[in-house]
Every structure is written in C-alpha cells, then in structure tokens.
Amino acid sequence: MSIDRIVLAFAGIVILASSALSHYHDVNWLFLTAFVGFNLLQSAFTGFCPLAMILKKLGTKPGQAFS
Numbered sequence: 001m002s003i004d005r006i007v008l009a010f011a012g013i014v015i016l017a018s019s020a021l022s023h024y025h026d027v028n029w030l031f032l033t034a035f036v037g038f039n040l041l042q043s044a045f046t047g048f049c050p051l052a053m054i055l056k057k058l059g060t061k062p063g064q065a066f067s
Contacts, residue, residue, distance in 0.1 A: 001060075002060070002061055002062065002063030003052050003055045003056060003060050003061070003062050003063050003065075003066045004063030004064065004065045004066055005063065006051075006055055006060065007043075007049060007051050007052055007055070007065075007066065010051060011036050011039075011040055014032065014033075014036050015033050015036055015037070018030065018032040018033045018036070019033055047065070047066070049066055052066035
C-alpha cells in the first residue's frame, strides 16, 4: 500500500470516527473533522502532509502525490 492510499484511508477513518463521536458523545468532536478536512485541502495545494512525512521516514513506498 502506498503513502497516498494510507493517508486517504487514515483521513477517512478519522472523519468517520469523529463524526460518530460528535453524534453520540459531544459535538466538539466536529473540530477534529474540520481539522482533517482542512489538512486534506491544504495538502492538495501545497503537497505538505505531516502523516506522509512520517510514513516516508518509516520506509513506506511513495505514491504519486506524496513522493
């Protein structure tokens, strides 16, 4: 699995989890959803993604977006 797919899967999991937590626990979990969405948006324009940098240092094979 490439860095690109891991980043997208991780973002999807965090968004779904924070949405469920905001529904069942506290509405403030939506700030995490907004943070992940903002990070995905800015990484589309800048190419900077902290998770991609961590995965690259761990030796995960790069994809096309985060090489």
